[in-house]
Amino acid sequence: MNDFPVYRVIPVLVYYGGDEVSDGYGWKAYACPFHGDRSASASVNTQDQLFNCHAGDCPKGNAVQIVMKQEGLTYGDAVIRTKQISGQVDQGPSPSQRGRGSGGSRFGGSRSGGRRWSRAGR
Numbered sequence: 837m838n839d840f841p842v843y844r845v846i847p848v849l850v851y852y853g854g855d856e857v858s859d860g861y862g863w864k865a866y867a868c869p870f871h872g873d874r875s876a877s878a879s880v881n882t883q884d885q886l887f888n889c890h891a892g893d894c895p896k897g898n899a900v901q902i903v904m905k906q907e908g909l910t911y912g913d914a915v916i917r918t919k920q921i922s923g924q925v926d927q928g929p930s931p932s933q934r935g936r937g938s939g940g941s942r943f944g945g946s947r948s949g950g951r952r953w954s955r956a957g958r
């Protein structure tokens with residue numbers, strides 16, 4: 837079984853400014869998004885989901901390796917990031933509840949039972 841998840845490399849490259857390429861091709865010339873490539877001096881493999889730049893010290897390898905290098909993350913963090921970028925999120929609830937801070941105003945010290953003795957001036 838394939839217990840090593842393969843993440844699509846194109847969404848990651850697109851995320852960093854690369855071009856969209858259809859899945860299912862072998863190696864294909866690709867303009868590297870990492871060093872401002874104008875002529876396609878990198879290659880991408882949309883079958884094996886790999887990327888390789890022939891110029892410079894650019895991230896290369898699979899999607900996770902690219903994210904790892906580009907973001908300076910550990911492998912585990914890079915996997916999470918790759919999932920976010922490529923949209924390949926595991927099923928399950930994604931707690932994206934934002935701006936749900938605890939309301940600032942607290943009613944404290946209203947201890948006096950609320951009832952007010954109105955002193956009927958005698």
Ligand SMILES: [Zn+2]
Binds near residue numbers: 869871873878890892
């Ligand atoms: Zn490059």
